[in-house]
Amino acid sequence: MEQSMRYSALGSPTSSKIKPSDNNPTTRPKLRWLMMSGNANLLSSKRICTSIEEQSESIWRSTVDALEKSGMTAHDIVKVTQYLKFEEHIPLYSAIREKYLKGARPASTLLIVPHLDPSSKLVDVEIIAAKDDLEFSTKQ
Template sequence: MSRTSIIPDGVHAPAGAYSHGVVTHGPGETLYISGQVGVDQSGRSLESFSAQAEQCWRNLVAILKAAGMCSHDLVKVTTFLTRAEDAVELGRIRAPFLDGARPASTLVTVPGLVKPEWLIEVEAIAFKSVSSSVDEAQRACS
């Protein structure tokens, strides 16, 4: 099995020793997406929960796209919130990004993230079978 790191244009550079995503190659491709936070391409932390959540999902979708995948390839999403009361708003924000996909999902409330201004972090795993037909993949990702 081989692996490829994913650090797409349009997403801020990793802040440490990690890739935004890692694709493994074998009978299918698995993409492991590192926790995405509300940081824009310039590395600036956004202020409101809504802005941070939208940026997390924009980053996550950009990583999927850079790996040749889309939200319908997500198999697992884990979300960390610092405030439980943001869960309802999160559901409203993430729905359009999922576009009907229903990956396994975990939502955890934590006392804090690495930087105090971060209110949300989202990590994910996606899988795309190499046996999937091009038509099937285009239909799911359109």
């Protein structure tokens, strides 16, 4: 029985019926990428949100909006890096994050960074999303 593997956007093996030779860069699907860092809504608003709840909601709402404008969903996120100012914010932040990810399970890193800049920022998020070019073109 032949075992075949397909590599995801970040190179981790996933099982599929595609032959290993299909991972050749000249034959595998082309990916569209979206990379986001920071949160323009949070910093450009006249009033900076002061609570972790408001900042987390703002960041994830604008992330999902940017994904949708790019023809993607939370399930297209392949990597998320999160920076929190205080460790005690993890449970509340995580609940809000899960609400917006809607079951998606991207690779994830969460760091506690006591000196986030600007000083009023309690959370920052970086995402990398990828979508198969063929899938992208058939849905638009």
